[in-house]
Amino acid sequence: MNLPETFRVSLEAILSNKVRSSLTMLGVIIGVMAVILLVSIGEGARVYITKELTGLGTNLLIIQPGKTSASGGFHPPSAGTVRKLTYDDSQALRRRAWLLTDAVPIVIGTGRIKFQNLGRDVMIIGATPEFQRVRNLFVDSGSFVSQGDVDSKVKIIILGAKVKEEVFGDQNALGRVVMLSDTRYRVVGVMRKKGTSLGMDVDDVVYIPVTSGQELFDTDSLFEIIASTPRAEDVDKASAQIKDILMKRHAHKEDFTIQTQGAILSTMNMILGVLTAVLGGIAGISLLVGGIGIMNIMLVSVRERTREIGIRKALGARNKDIMAQFMIEAMTLSGVGGVIGILIGVGLALLIPVFVDVLPTSVSAWSIIMAFTFSAAVGVFFGVYPARKASLQDPIQALRYE
Amino acid sequence: MIELSDITKTYRMGEVDLTVLDGVSLGIKQGEFVAIMGPSGSGKSTLMNIIGCLDRPTSGVYRFEDREISTMNDDELASVRNIKIGFVFQTFNLLPRFSALKNVEVPLIYSGVPARERRERAIPLLEKVGLADRLHHKPTELSGGQQQRVAIARALVNHPPLLLADEPTGNLDSRSGEEILHILTNLNDQGVTIILVTHDQNVGTRCKRMINLKDGQIVGDRVCA
Numbered sequence: 001m002n003l004p005e006t007f008r009v010s011l012e013a014i015l016s017n018k019v020r021s022s023l024t025m026l027g028v029i030i031g032v033m034a035v036i037l038l039v040s041i042g043e044g045a046r047v048y049i050t051k052e053l054t055g056l057g058t059n060l061l062i063i064q065p066g067k068t069s070a071s072g073g074f075h076p077p078s079a080g081t082v083r084k085l086t087y088d089d090s091q092a093l094r095r096r097a098w099l100l101t102d103a104v105p106i107v108i109g110t111g112r113i114k115f116q117n118l119g120r121d122v123m124i125i126g127a128t129p130e131f132q133r134v135r136n137l138f139v140d141s142g143s144f145v146s147q148g149d150v151d152s153k154v155k156i157i158i159l160g161a162k163v164k165e166e167v168f169g170d171q172n173a174l175g176r177v178v179m180l181s182d183t184r185y186r187v188v189g190v191m192r193k194k195g196t197s198l199g200m201d202v203d204d205v206v207y208i209p210v211t212s213g214q215e216l217f218d219t220d221s222l223f224e225i226i227a228s229t230p231r232a233e234d235v236d237k238a239s240a241q242i243k244d245i246l247m248k249r250h251a252h253k254e255d256f257t258i259q260t261q262g263a264i265l266s267t268m269n270m271i272l273g274v275l276t277a278v279l280g281g282i283a284g285i286s287l288l289v290g291g292i293g294i295m296n297i298m299l300v301s302v303r304e305r306t307r308e309i310g311i312r313k314a315l316g317a318r319n320k321d322i323m324a325q326f327m328i329e330a331m332t333l334s335g336v337g338g339v340i341g342i343l344i345g346v347g348l349a350l351l352i353p354v355f356v357d358v359l360p361t362s363v364s365a366w367s368i369i370m371a372f373t374f375s376a377a378v379g380v381f382f383g384v385y386p387a388r389k390a391s392l393q394d395p396i397q398a399l400r401y402e
Numbered sequence: 403m404i405e406l407s408d409i410t411k412t413y414r415m416g417e418v419d420l421t422v423l424d425g426v427s428l429g430i431k432q433g434e435f436v437a438i439m440g441p442s443g444s445g446k447s448t449l450m451n452i453i454g455c456l457d458r459p460t461s462g463v464y465r466f467e468d469r470e471i472s473t474m475n476d477d478e479l480a481s482v483r484n485i486k487i488g489f490v491f492q493t494f495n496l497l498p499r500f501s502a503l504k505n506v507e508v509p510l511i512y513s514g515v516p517a518r519e520r521r522e523r524a525i526p527l528l529e530k531v532g533l534a535d536r537l538h539h540k541p542t543e544l545s546g547g548q549q550q551r552v553a554i555a556r557a558l559v560n561h562p563p564l565l566l567a568d569e570p571t572g573n574l575d576s577r578s579g580e581e582i583l584h585i586l587t588n589l590n591d592q593g594v595t596i597i598l599v600t601h602d603q604n605v606g607t608r609c610k611r612m613i614n615l616k617d618g619q620i621v622g623d624r625v626c627a
Contacts, residue, residue, distance in 0.1 A: 005511050005517070012499060013499075016499050307495070308497055310495075311495045311496075311497060311508075312497075312508065312512075313456075313480065313483075314454075314456060314483060314489050314495070315483070315484065315489070315508050315509045315512065315556070316480050316481065316483050316484020316485070316509050316512040316513065316560075317480060317484075317512050318476065318477045318480040318481070318512070319476050319477065319480075320477075321480075321512060395456045396451050396456050396457055399456075399491070399495065
């Protein structure tokens with residue numbers, strides 16, 4: 001028996017029961033759509049985070065006080081043993097860690113900025129001049145923190161683009177005096193607009209010298225030290241060097257954590273990879289349910305057409321002809337459902353970022369191929385049993401079936 | 403053409419075996435017009451199914467055109483049914499979703515005849531049985547007699563040497579039945595071997611040979627006038 005004819009017979013069977021066929025297909029459509037949509041959301045998150053992390057600046061090492069491990073394990077903070085990271089630690093690194101280009105001490109806090117009668121809460125970052133280079137964030141007008149400002153704890157402030165706009169509007173901010181948590185600060189610079197990065201609006205920040213920051217927050221410790229190396233290959237060696245220098249200063253205790261950008265990236269990638277797999281798996285279950293729907297309908301169809309099977313067999317259809325007819329019917333249902341599901345899934349994946357900008361998606365070829373292969377396989381797998389059942393019918397019994 | 407020797411057919415009904423055919427031996431030659439008659443339960447339908455290669459005997463030897471049928475597998479039987487045998491059933495057994503033309507084409511599909519040739523062979527047959535203007539009607543749009551004529555056209559489309567008719571007039575009014583018998587008689591005159599199962603004496607006497615079955619055994623075999 002020729003394939004086009006079998007195909008036409010199957011198609012006619014599908015079309016003769018339009019409502020039932022479309023409902024059966026709907027199961028597969030939703031399954032495939034869900035696989036593509038959820039996988040592309042997971043992939044989108046991964047691509048987004050990778051891009052953002054590499055956008056922070058390259059070859060970064062972040063040193064934070066306290067020993068935590070990036071790779072599991074819980075370290076209770078035993079009182080008294082954790083020595084704080086200090087400004088002097090960062091200076092020691094600058095002087096002695098020759099693999100590092102920079103070691104920027106950072107304090108972070110929040111406070112209220114006021115100008116005339118306008119006030120708002122902002123995030124305050126205390127930094128040194130090298131911060132600009134390390135984090136790829138630069139002033140647009142005026143100047144950034146200078147080493148002199150740091151050395152003498154000058155009360156100067158650099159505004160993020162958004163803060164400037166909200167507090168000063170179109171006015172010139174340079175040279176104005178603002179109140180920052182009840183202390184007078186003079187505006188010396190405005191940052192270049194950058195936008196949101198990893199959920200944090202880097203334009204919604206103000207910068208002051210790190211030493212002024214320590215005074216403002218009344219602390220002598222640092223939030224972190226951001227170090228950088230010129231070459232990616234040096235990151236591991238630089239990390240060892242930092243450890244060596246800091247341990248000497250901290251009574252030979254490793255009471256700090258060095259995170260490299262690569263380590264953060266790979267941890268993130270792993271988490272998001274698992275997330276994507278879980279999402280895909282959940283969607284896969286719905287595809288499986290769709291497949292069971294196909295099997296169910298095919299079984300009904302085989303039963304309904306028992307007599308037709310008997311007639312065809314009496315007229316010379318071999319078992320494999322009958323088998324092919326029902327297999328093609330099942331595969332057409334799942335295949336057409338798969339294609340429609342892919343179209344809707346890809347369409348939604350492309351549409352979502354247009355309307356929901358916090359939800360980036362990335363449609364990957366492999367998720368499409370996987371979803372389609374899977375839906376075709378579902379058709380084959382769940383079609384075999386009903387089709388085999390049909391093909392093994394005894395022609396006499398089938399002819400007598402009412 | 404047909405050689406049945408000592409055919410038995412036994413069905414297992416729970417604990418007991420039910421013998422439907424009990425040592426049937428029978429020879430039918432090319433060109434005969436045979437009626438198999440008998441009351442219901444006499445085994446005539448089972449005999450018909452075995453001759454039609456729809457069923458295998460429990461024991462005994464069945465030779466069709468000098469080929470041993472009893473030992474063939476499903477696919478070989480399907481091929482014999484397709485090429486050598488045409489079926490006409492009491493309930494017509496047309497495919498309800500297909501037009502008369504499509505129904506007639508079905509056996510040709512399974513012999514791998516291309517679409518164009520299928521049409522070219524099916525249309526003259528439907529014309530011959532008087533349905534030239536009903537080619538694209540579905541079975542539900544045809545009368546019983548017309549449906550049976552479609553079924554006859556379908557049975558003949560592959561030019562089989564043997565035509566099996568199981569109560570072909572059983573569901574028809576007497577006039578339609580008469581038309582069908584007329585068509586069958588003509589076909590036999592053209593050389594087609596016909597075996598007809600019926601319990602209607604009037605139909606039986608129209609054949610050239612009458613075989614009577616009772617309780618799975620042949621109790622009468624005579625030539626009609």
